[in-house]
Amino acid sequence: MSTFERIFHAVLFEVLAVSLSILGLIIFTEHNPQTLSGTMIVVASIAMVWNFIFNYIFDRFFPGNREERTMKLRVFFVLLFEAGLLFFTIPVMAYILNVSLIDAFWLDIGVTIFITIYALMFNYAYDNIRAFIIKKRRTELHVGIEY
Incomplete structure (x- = not known):
């Protein structure tokens, strides 16, 4: 993925999330609210x-075609990502919402469970839609070439 596409992926993911x-x-x-x-x-x-x-x-660490990643690797990816994110977000939620770290932990766990499921579905769909678009573009390029 290019840097532009990584940014697009991250922004789209976060807006929906x-x-x-x-x-x-x-x-x-x-x-x-x-x-x-x-x-x-x-x-x-x-x-x-x-x-x-x-x-x-x-x-x-895991190069190759993203659409070919196994479900096991996708679950590992999401769990590792969310664990790292919790480290950064619990103190922030506690401070902004003026709650204890324990309360922020439980709020963040609720959001994390939702986001974990959402991330798994979003990335699976994104990778496959991306692969479809790339394949279609390649096909269209080959159709337009005269031999």
Whole structure:
């Protein structure tokens, strides 16, 4: 993936993740929607930077076609990514929401469980749609070439 595509992937992932997370937190907590929105925007910003760095490093250790990754590797990827993200986001959530680290941990675990499932589905779909588009473009290029 190019740097531009990595940025596109991260931004698309986070926009959808933030929107769905805010909605879930509004439904399941009694915190102010504006505070939750601000919190999730900060968390998403941290996650975007972590996503870019983590994907770059992960791709170095596990090269090859992303659409050919096994489900086992995808689950490993998501769990490792989310564990690293928790390290950075729990203190931030505790501070912004003015809750204890334990309360922030449980809030973040709820978001993390949702995001883990979402990330697995999002990346599977993204990788396969990307492969389809690339294959289609290659086919269109070959069709346009006269032999």
